[in-house]
Amino acid sequence: MASTPGGKRRTRVHVVSDVHGNARDLARAGEGADALVCLGDLVLFLDYADHSRGIFPDLFGTENADRIVELRTARRFEEAREFQRGLWAGIGMDKPAAIEKAVRRQYAELFAAFPTPTYATYGNVDVPPLWPEYAGPGTTVLDGQRVEIGGWTFGFVGGGLRTPMRTPYEIDDEEYAAKIEAVGEVDVLCTHIPPEVPELVYDTVARRFERGSRALLDAVRRTRPRYSLFGHVHQPLARRMRIGATECVNVGHFASSGKPWALEW
Numbered sequence: 653m654a655s656t657p658g659g660k661r662r663t664r665v666h667v668v669s670d671v672h673g674n675a676r677d678l679a680r681a682g683e684g685a686d687a688l689v690c691l692g693d694l695v696l697f698l699d700y701a702d703h704s705r706g707i708f709p710d711l712f713g714t715e716n717a718d719r720i721v722e723l724r725t726a727r728r729f730e731e732a733r734e735f736q737r738g739l740w741a742g743i744g745m746d747k748p749a750a751i752e753k754a755v756r757r758q759y760a761e762l763f764a765a766f767p768t769p770t771y772a773t774y775g776n777v778d779v780p781p782l783w784p785e786y787a788g789p790g791t792t793v794l795d796g797q798r799v800e801i802g803g804w805t806f807g808f809v810g811g812g813l814r815t816p817m818r819t820p821y822e823i824d825d826e827e828y829a830a831k832i833e834a835v836g837e838v839d840v841l842c843t844h845i846p847p848e849v850p851e852l853v854y855d856t857v858a859r860r861f862e863r864g865s866r867a868l869l870d871a872v873r874r875t876r877p878r879y880s881l882f883g884h885v886h887q888p889l890a891r892r893m894r895i896g897a898t899e900c901v902n903v904g905h906f907a908s909s910g911k912p913w914a915l916e917w
Contacts, residue, residue, distance in 0.1 A: 663802025665689055666912035667903045669844065669883025670775065672696040673705070673758055675765045677910035682767030685914070687801055691883045691903065692775025692810055692844040694762045695755055700858070701908065707754040712739050725858065729816040755779055759786045766791050771799055775844045775884070776812025776819045796831035798838060804878075804917065807835030809843045812884065813863045829867035837875045840915070846882045847872055847900060851890035858887070872898050879915065 666685040671678055673696030682688040699705035703717040716739060723732035740747050759782055766772070768790025774780050780795070787793050794808035809831045811821040835841065846852040848864035855862055862885050872880050876897040886905040893900050903913035 662916060663804075664914060664916045665801060666914055667691065667842075667881055668906040668912045669693065669903050670886060670905045670907055671762065672699065672777075672905075672907035673762070674907045674910060675761045677906070678762060679765040679767075681906070681912045682770070685912075688767050688770045688912070689806070689842060689881070690766070690770060690772040691842055691881065692773055693777050693883065694775070695758055695777050695779070696907070697777060699907070707751065707758075710754065711743070711745075711750065724817070727816070727860070733818075752779075752782075755782065759783075763787055763791065771801070771806065771808070771842075773808040773842065773844065774810030774821050776815075776821050778810075779820050780810070796834040798835055802917065804839035805837075806840045806842055807838035807877075809835060809841075809868070812845050813865060815863050825865075825867065828865060832865070832867045832871045835871075838877050840879045840881060841868075841872065841875075841877045841898075843868055843880070843882045845884045846888075846902060847880060847895065849893070849895070849900075851893060852882075852888055852900065852902065853885055854889040855885050856887045856889055869895070872896070872900070881913075881915075 664685045665687050666681055667689040668681050669691035670693045672693055696706045698708040698717055700721055703709060703721055704714045709717040720732055763786035770791045772791060772793055773795050783793055795810040798805055798807045811823050813825055813828055814822045846864045847869035848866045853862045853864040872895050880898050880900040881903055883903055885902060888902050891902045
């Protein structure tokens with residue numbers, strides 16, 4: 653904690669989201685802060701800005717990654733799944749085992765980069781059952797739970813909602829709403845996905861609306877946290893806006909920026 657000129661102790665927290673394999677910058681993300689908060693999406697399956705990076709191109713090459721991105725961007729999701737099925741059949745590998753091996757390799761590097769203390773929740777592309785194996789003593793994993801940092805209460809809700817993309821940690825709206833309800837009233841509400849507000853869920857590069865949460869929006873309006881922090885939308889139409897008394901902030905696409913968002917009080 654830092655001190656003000658009057659001697660009062662202040663707390664500084666750095667917040668990241670959508671790390672997507674950026675272990676190098678993650679290792680420095682906690683510098684100068686009392687704690688690091690991570691809002692998920694550690695894994696990099698496919699980098700839409702650089703199709704040569706991620707688990708998919710490592711397995712199938714950049715040309716096939718180009719094709720997958722083309723199909724998904726056109727929202728031709730069933731064609732994309734059929735194309736992937738053909739690729740897996742062609743290499744004769746066990747899909748779940750191959751993906752788990754690649755995810756484990758990334759998690760080993762990423763969790764080792766977390767500073768102490770780190771408070772983290774899952775993103776929609778994460779694999780929650782693997783996290784206990786890699787989270788060290790300095791990393792606290794929370795989902796539908798609260799923790800106190802510097803006298804403020806932080807609530808955490810991880811994962812995403814169901815989409816045609818079928819990423820690993822997508823859950824039903826009802827299950828997500830129950831986790832929001834379990835968190836209750838907090839000073840800072842930390843989620844992977846944003847509240848369901850058009851300006852916050854629209855991705856200007858992908859040119860589509862990502863899924864936000866109506867339950868989260870309702871909770872922000874009802875419980876009036878100081879901050880609602882989230883990621884998920886990499887290039888949002890609006891990075892921050894106020895909803896009543898609450899400052900809503902997309903903390904940024906850490907994979908590309910390499911810079912945490914800072915909260916100080």
